[in-house]
Structures are given as C-alpha cells and as structure tokens.
Amino acid sequence: MKRLITGLAATALLALGCAAHAADVQKGEALVNKGGCIACHGAGLDKPIAPNYPKLAGQYQSYLFHALQQYQAKHQTPLYGRNNAIMSGMVAQYNTQDLQDIAAYIA
Numbered sequence: 001m002k003r004l005i006t007g008l009a010a011t012a013l014l015a016l017g018c019a020a021h022a023a024d025v026q027k028g029e030a031l032v033n034k035g036g037c038i039a040c041h042g043a044g045l046d047k048p049i050a051p052n053y054p055k056l057a058g059q060y061q062s063y064l065f066h067a068l069q070q071y072q073a074k075h076q077t078p079l080y081g082r083n084n085a086i087m088s089g090m091v092a093q094y095n096t097q098d099l100q101d102i103a104a105y106i107a
Contacts, residue, residue, distance in 0.1 A: 021097070023061070028105025031098055035090060045106055061107035068099045 032038075032045075037056070041048050046057035056064065070082040071091045082088075091099065 021100070023100040023104030025101070025105045027098075028101035028103070031094070031102050032105055035102075037090075040086075056106050059107060061103045064103035064106050065099055068094075068103065069096075072099075 037045060040050075040053055041056050044057055046055045048055060067082060068091050071084060071087040072094075073082075074088050075083060094102070
C-alpha cells in the first residue's frame with residue numbers, strides 16, 4: 001500500500017511538472033503578433049516576402065522550437081546554429097518558455 005501511494009504521488013508530481021512547462025498557444029499567438037513575424041513571413045506565416053525566407057506554417061513544433069533556439073545561439077556556422085542577424089535580434093528578447101509558446105502557436 002505504501003508503494004502504491006508513493007507511486008501515485010510521484011506520478012502526480014510528474015504530471016504537474018509537465019503541465020507547468022506546457023506550451024501556451026494563446027501566449028504564442030500574442031508573441032507572434034507583438035514580434036511582427038508576418039512582416040517577413042507573410043499573413044498566415046506561409047507567404048514570406050522573399051524566396052529565401054522560410055514558410056513557418058505547417059512546420060513541426062519541435063523543429064520550430066529548435067530553430068528559434070539556434071538563432072539565439074548566434075553561432076557562425078550552420079553546423080552549430082543558425083546565423084541570421086535579423087532573426088537573432090528578433091528572438092533575443094524571448095526566454096525558453098516564450099519560444100515553446102511561439103512554436104506551439106505556429107505549428
């Protein structure tokens with residue numbers, strides 16, 4: 001009985017921990033609007049203004065989150081990160097949770 005209670009308590013704590021870090025789609029939408037993403041990536045984030053700008057809509061959430069993190073890393077080689085001064089500047093203001101929220105909204 002003691003093991004069952006301990007197991008249930010551990011499961012509840014894990015569930016609460018995961019929920020605390022779950023992405024917030026509404027917050028992500030607000031951040032995308034505030035950040036002006038449509039200025040370069042187009043309305044719906046699927047019509048970029050330049051052919052070398054990516055379409056964001058329809059991408060996987062995990063891919064978007066990783067890409068945003070890599071822009072923050074500011075590495076000079078694509079092997080270790082993404083090097084784009086505009087995007088690095090755009091994402092510098094966001095924390096990890098913000099990036100998760102943005103990725104969840106776009107995906």
